[in-house]
Amino acid sequence: MPIVVLKDVKKSFGSLQVLHGVSFSVEKGEVVALIGASGSGKSTALRCMDRLETIDSGEIHVCGHRVDDPGLDLRKLRLDVGIVFQSYNLFPHLTIEENIVLAPRSVKKLDKAAAREIARGVLAKVGLSDKADTYPEQLSGGQQQRAAIARSLAMEPQVMLFDEVTSALDPKLTGEVLRVIEGLAASGMTMIMVTHEMGFARRIADQVVFMHKGRIHEHGSASILTEPATAELRDFVSEEL
Ligand SMILES: Nc1ncnc2c1ncn2[C@@H]1O[C@H](COP(=O)(O)OP(=O)(O)OP(=O)(O)O)[C@@H](O)[C@H]1O
Ligand SMILES: [Mg+2]
Numbered sequence: 001m002p003i004v005v006l007k008d009v010k011k012s013f014g015s016l017q018v019l020h021g022v023s024f025s026v027e028k029g030e031v032v033a034l035i036g037a038s039g040s041g042k043s044t045a046l047r048c049m050d051r052l053e054t055i056d057s058g059e060i061h062v063c064g065h066r067v068d069d070p071g072l073d074l075r076k077l078r079l080d081v082g083i084v085f086q087s088y089n090l091f092p093h094l095t096i097e098e099n100i101v102l103a104p105r106s107v108k109k110l111d112k113a114a115a116r117e118i119a120r121g122v123l124a125k126v127g128l129s130d131k132a133d134t135y136p137e138q139l140s141g142g143q144q145q146r147a148a149i150a151r152s153l154a155m156e157p158q159v160m161l162f163d164e165v166t167s168a169l170d171p172k173l174t175g176e177v178l179r180v181i182e183g184l185a186a187s188g189m190t191m192i193m194v195t196h197e198m199g200f201a202r203r204i205a206d207q208v209v210f211m212h213k214g215r216i217h218e219h220g221s222a223s224i225l226t227e228p229a230t231a232e233l234r235d236f237v238s239e240e241l
Contacts (some may be wrong), residue, residue, distance in 0.1 A: 005061040019214050026192060030191075032206065035196070040212055051077060063159060080154070082157035082160045090149070099136070126147070141173050151180075182204055
């Protein structure tokens with residue numbers, strides 16, 4: 001069974017239907033780039049996978065959890081799924097390490113030493129070993145975003161969801177964050193990422209899902225970015241370059 005499955009997922013906000021039957025599946029270790037114009041439903045689809053939104057019909061399976069089941073144990077789902085947004089949402093009054101150990105301490109009930117060791121490990125992974133004792137405001141945007149990724153990794157998720165995590169960053173800082181994500185991909189992490197970085201998607205995505213008006217309009221390997229079959233994807237790719 002794939003690690004993530006969406007089957008005919010439909011979702012409306014009031015009278016506005018945002019997802020018109022979205023289906024795709026992701027094998028363990030795969031990287032999926034979710035692309036499409038503003039308003040096409042990318043964030044909504046991603047948020048539904050972590051049950052930040054509920055769906056109207058269809059099925060979502062993530063890491064063996066039936067996400068569309070109203071009786072789902074949210075805590076268990078969130079132990080397996082990490083999500084990182086464009087805004088870093090670090091606590092400003094806590095150091096980077098304190099931000100990172102928070103969830104392992106409270107949710108996983110790890111003792112101080114064990115949580116600290118995990119923090120050290122994930123900070124090394126994102127290239128921030130020397131920033132453990134600094135406060136978020138003392139870091140650049142790219143460093144804060146890497147700290148936010150480290151905080152998510154500290155829970156040792158099976159799947160990572162990224163929603164335009166580099167959109168607020170300039171090109172240099174974007175590069176730093178993308179390198180971290182590329183390292184995660186190389187280490188075998190299953191990832192679904194909403195991104196406007198077409199070059200990056202082409203390089204690391206095993207699957208590209210192109211959404212248009214709440215539907216998957218084109219879906220395939222990264223080669224669909226260089227050889228789009230539809231006018232919509234062709235226009236989208238040329239606008240993003
Ligand atoms: N909580 C909400 N309430 C009402 N409408 C919403 C809500 N969230 C999203 N929408 C609407 O759903 C549609 C899809 O939004 P979504 O955020 O999924 O798009 P997106 O593809 O992520 O766009 P972007 O690239 O701008 O982030 C939009 O028309 C949006 O206005
Ligand atoms: Mg979005």
